[in-house]
Amino acid sequence: MTIWPESLAPWRNAAAEFATTRLHPFACGGESHNSPEMAGILRELADLGFHQLCAPEALDGLNQEVSTLAAVLESMAQTDCTTASMVYGTAAAWLAVTAAGAELPDTTAAESWLAWPAFHGVVEHSWPGLTKNRLTGQAPMVLGATHAPFAVIPARPLGSDKVTLALVNLSHKSVHVSGALRTHGLSAAGISDLSFKSARCVTLGEMTTEQYLAFEDTLTIAVAALYTGLMGGSLETAKTYATQRRQGGGPISGWGEVRRMLSEATRQYQSSVALLSAMLTAEAPGANCQHHLITISEAACALTSTGIQVLGGNGYTRDYGQEKRMRDARQLRAMPGGIIYRKSRLASNLYHPSEGVLS
């Protein structure tokens, strides 16, 4: 089942080719953020322009919308979700800048990977305070912070309830970047805690909380694509293994229970792809995208667990990439923001859609 318009085929093909040729060997064992392999992959991705996929044209970016990003992420995540998440992080930062209607004055940053706090929603966390272009506070679990020279951080200006996007140079001495955190999934994506002590920053425009929440809704499309890619990879690996592994005198694909598991996984995958299609074609992302993403994330968590189960003990080892997919699926569940946070937000919205915040 394909949901992508023909115009996106070149993007998908480029991402798929990169994944097949470069990511496949890395996908099973890549757990270290500072390995030479990871550095090489990021360099090659940058050479191909993937880090500027959603950067504005004025800054030599490719100026693509979220649908193109989703197409690329899905192709890439089938093989390796960690690398795909790095592309997501930088693209999310650019999309935020665009949503805030800002212009980026620093062209050095425009050519770089950008770190982005992908795992906490805007009303879920107390973001750093902003006073006269100085940031103070914490930004937890920032994706790509050990790789990227700059980060885009949502901040709260003093005396305002708006959200301002702040561009921070991570090498500045008033910025503390923790070492790469040991996380459940996306282990090589260089996720770090940042703390700022009156750190100088460049402000990139501001949004009301409601505007920011609408932007988070847009990001759900990209996250959904990460999920469907991940699910497709897990399902294909399980189906192939089932034809090769013999138990009780024949391939396990001949066992009714294995067929049931694979069939159930196929249903979860196809339903998720259909939901992604609905998200891509919606006039405005809105709350429906949050509903769809929660359903997709539940399906992905179930499917990737089945993906291990079909392989039995082999699935539990690093060798086939299935255990990594299960961990990555749980890690994605906190994008954008924790699931309890997002469910609470949807419950708040039920009778008063304009609220859009936790009550």
Place this chain on the structure above:
Amino acid sequence: MNPTLSQYLPSGADQPLADWSAAFASEGQLPANVRGDVSKALGLARAFCQEVVTPLAVELDGRIQDSPELLPDEFIRTAAQWRLFSRWIPRMMGGEGWHLLSLYAFLEEVSSHCVGLANVIGVHYLGVATLTATWNLSLMSRVFADVRAGERKGEPCLVSLAITEPDAGTDVEETVLLDRATLGTHGQREPDGSYRLNGRKVFISNGHVSRWHMVICYQDRKKAADTMMVLAVHKHLPGFSLGAQEHKMGQRACVASELIFDDCRVPADCVAFDPEQTRGFSRSHHEIGQTIIDYVVSSTRAGVGAFAAGVAQGALRHALEYSHNHSHSHSGASKRLIDRQMVQTTLADMAANARQARQAWLESAFYNTGFGLFAKLSEPFSQQLERMAPGFFYRPVSGWVMRRSLSTNWIRKQLLDSYPEHCQHGSSGLASLAKFTCSDLAIENADKAMELMGADGLRHSQGVEKLLRDAKLLQIYEGTNQLNRINLLKCLLAGRSDAILFRQEYSA
């Protein structure tokens, strides 16, 4: 037909009561000391967790992630100082004779802090259970004395079970499938009764840290069920070597090893069980082999249930603590998670899951005590003898008795040749039920805890994501949950029906 559990209970048992609850019906078989042993085991587990497991669990997991070849030697030495490798071995064989039901309680408690470390201890008793299930008293006496002596000298002696092979996993745990399995390990009998062992075993828990390996293998790979053997392989035996360690998703503290046998000569006195030893029995070697496997898996699958109940409990503990200490904030106002009804009902569901899991393994463990592997060890006479007889007199006498081949033959006639099929089915079916029910509930609770904790739950330092990684293996080892579901049907529901089991339904 109307299948009921009672058809698998001994004829004297209260049939309606047994249909209602096998645990309740088995309660009358429990020796008086069980309650005291369970209470002691829980106290011991809590002290052990506080002092040893909790400070070590997450830190060791991280170290092994960075250095996958690292072995938990220091933990094993500490556990030996706490005498955790001999407490549940009968006194007559050198152990302390704590009732095996209390082992499950101990393992559940430790698992609620770290399944990997609990498994280091639990897997040792998997090896112990395998040797015990053969009822080779002489070899049991020798190996278990080694375990006790190892603890005394500070050189821990662990026992492992080696059954899984590179091309055979689920199918080696079910004799219906065994003859169709792609087996690679086999033993060739020599004139002096020894065996020349060749092949490989994989995913062997504790392989790199055990002194004795109970290796299940076959004389004829085409007639595996008719020629099944259990050989006790000492780690220093020529021809035996250790291969790779698996890089696993979780339970990292418990190493999964490859064992390699290259013309490994296993002496005759280390043959725990082979076809020669079942000559003259009324049941076939195949049937007795299935009994041994059922004895083992009936006790160990309930143990996996206890591990899983521990995970479910541990996840609840994490979630509860987090909910009390964290809030969602917005515009300066914040609300603790515990004050949200969505969170309150999630916690209630998790508490229910943890309790249900415990009930499931308890049902299986009670049945084992009354009618399974532990039944003989739980009889009032042997329990009294175990408890009351002075060690200086009892151990030499029991040792002399156990070394006689007549003793082994006598007990095998009682426990292997005459073991009622209904008991075998009852214990095996309930163990399968415990295994898949508890492990599914463990995954559910670990997942709920992570969901509730949001991004914080993804941090390794919080410990809750480790619970999920650890729990996933519980759905796989000791027979996948899929195999166990079919085994439940075979043992408890199919009865005398002509249901076709373990058959390929589709062509490849």
